[in-house]
Amino acid sequence: MQCPKDRRVELVDSTLAPALAAKCCPDCQGTWIPATEYESWQAHQPQPTVDALPKVLDVEFVQSPFDTKAALCPECGRYLSRAKVGVRIPFYVERCLDCGGIWCDHGEWDVLEKMGLHTVIQQLFSSEWQTRIREKEYAIAEQQATIDKLGPELAARVFELAEYLQAHPNGDFGVAYLMRRFDKPEPLKNISMSQGP
Template identity: 60%
Template sequence: MQCPKDKQVSLVESQLAAQLAAHHCPECEGVWIPGAEYESWQVQQPLTESLSALIDQALETNVDRSPFDARAALCPECNAYLARAKVSAKTPFYVERCPNCKGIWCDRGEWNTLQTLSLHTVIDQMFLGEWQTRTREREQLAQERRATIDKLGAELAAQIFELADILKQHPNGDFGVAYLMRRCDK
């Protein structure tokens, strides 16, 4: 079996976790987890906290990104292109999975990051619409916050963010938002 990122290198059998057989690349240090191996290992793992909490945690995490993360890759088992799922928004990195055999490729250090974030048992969830939609929403919110700080300055932006949180919690907060919009629409 050849490395998805460097076809000149053969993958070596290894053990990624207790009862999780994998193959690693001695050159790029990536890890291939066969789909059937992951699936049988995954069902033995304890249930994790809510997916929503895991998404929020992942999107706030900085990671050291592998230089191989940007390379497209082919499945070492069935030669299909690997699909990518963005894991973190702060320092984006991608986990790759074969759409056919469900094998998973993690570039150097990504499996450890997934373990740290308690995401290693829910990799399949990252490829679903809910995860991808929440990731995009969080990225847009972060861009909006940065733009607000750039335009208004840090102090006023902090006050705006605080007021937005207060209005969001208030049962008639929409009235306050409408008032501000009318006042500023001149």
Template identity: 55%
Template sequence: MYQCPKEGNVPLQDSELAPGLLAKACSSCGGSWIPPESYEEWQKPQIDPDAPTQVAVLPLSLDVPFQPAGLDNRAALCPDCRSYLVRGRVSLKHTSFYVERCPNCKGIWCDAGEWDILQKLSLDTHIGYLFSAEWQSQVREQENIAREQQAIVDKLGSDIAERIFDLAKLLEDHPNGDFGVAYLMRRFDQ
């Protein structure tokens, strides 16, 4: 019998996390354990193995009222093989959370509400991607961009900052946008 990796002595009950995806749920914390064989069976018909993994929505732009589970930061053991679960961070606009996976058997633990967010990001079929160096690099890059943009808002106010972000997007998308950037740089060098 599987025990909740976060609550310890609470037995996990059979459940269905998504149509055809069998899981084990904790009645106490609301988390779900997805056995690796169940995930692989559910995942196969839904993905093209030759297509690159694409994040449908940039996580930092996803503005959803989500509060990570109180036990999200708690270290946990795999309910199957008892290895420590490793964590993959997902950063949203106002918060971040961790999805856990067993490095040994590849089972997945989602705290309450995390599966819904993974579905909104179209990452539910590519959970392994959260644990890749590429994903973690993207998370750090997006967080740096968000901090830089917040600093611009703090220094210049939201009205001017929005205009700057819009102008940056226009110049970025224009084939001769570099001329506009050069003009602005010359204006401020004088």
């Protein structure tokens, strides 16, 4: 069985966790998890509820240089499907849609384990998770644009006020007040009251 990222390197037997057999690439340090092994191991793991899952993966780690490279399934030769995980340091977990095997580049399994996602990898391929990732990306971009326009000090005050208003039972009144303040037309200036000569 050859490495999905480098077809010249043979995978060797390894383990990711107790009772989870896998295949590791001695070159890129990535790991292939056969579907049958993962499903058997997964059946004995506690399954978190959707609410208990982290809203997004924002952890510090060194991304593998192989993460951006397309991969072929070592079992059936098809291209692996990619699921984006994380925002600030995005990476992709890959899975074969035909046989169900999973590929993790070096370090990715450890990150998934830290975040409690290693037992529910299939959920990362759901439209719900990918929508969550896109929403977080938009929120980060919007926050950065606010900092760029207002400067860090004023932006920090705006973010703090937004949190207070969001937590307050009548916070919507504060938001409505601010919107009215900025929706008012400019005051009329230097308008002559004369009717002409």
